[in-house]
Amino acid sequence: MSSLKFALICIILPALAGCGYRAVGLETPVSGERPAIAIPPFGNRSTEVGLETVFANAFLKTFSESGALRVTPRPEEADLVLDGKVASLEYSSVAFFDIDRSVVRKVTIRVEFSLKNRKTGKIVWKDREVFTEDYVVSNNYHLGEATRMMGIRRGAATLSQRVLDKILLVL
Numbered sequence: 001m002s003s004l005k006f007a008l009i010c011i012i013l014p015a016l017a018g019c020g021y022r023a024v025g026l027e028t029p030v031s032g033e034r035p036a037i038a039i040p041p042f043g044n045r046s047t048e049v050g051l052e053t054v055f056a057n058a059f060l061k062t063f064s065e066s067g068a069l070r071v072t073p074r075p076e077e078a079d080l081v082l083d084g085k086v087a088s089l090e091y092s093s094v095a096f097f098d099i100d101r102s103v104v105r106k107v108t109i110r111v112e113f114s115l116k117n118r119k120t121g122k123i124v125w126k127d128r129e130v131f132t133e134d135y136v137v138s139n140n141y142h143l144g145e146a147t148r149m150m151g152i153r154r155g156a157a158t159l160s161q162r163v164l165d166k167i168l169l170v171l
Helices: 002-017 051-065 141-170
Strands: 034-036 080-098 103-117 123-136
Touching: 051 080, 051 141, 080 123, 103 141, 123 141
Parallel strands: 034 080
Antiparallel strands: 080 103, 103 123
């Protein structure tokens, strides 16, 4: 019985290894070279100063660490250019200490994306994303601002991974 199990394993394992299933984004393109992508600073139509760099940095970090695409700082050297615009930003309270003081707030950010083939100028992919992130409010102004920005950065990191996954499905 033991030799039968061993024989089955010897037959099944190579078959599974050659089945063609791969994790999304980890396979190399047919040409053998990963496409290069540039991610310029995002546009910012909200009233929040500095969001464009927070989002661009989160996207650069996520795309660089994935290794699925080559990230280049110069759009003229890229095959693809990912443009993003922060369309709006809203705050709302979700938990209260008493009737006039919130302890947890929610930031809602809407971002628009377009992925363009630089050589042809055609838009390969376009999408709008909305994300929300909760953060704790503090009586200390500086601590409150720090937790607010941490919430925005967490949301930007989550959003960048979501967008990377969508782009890899398109390519």
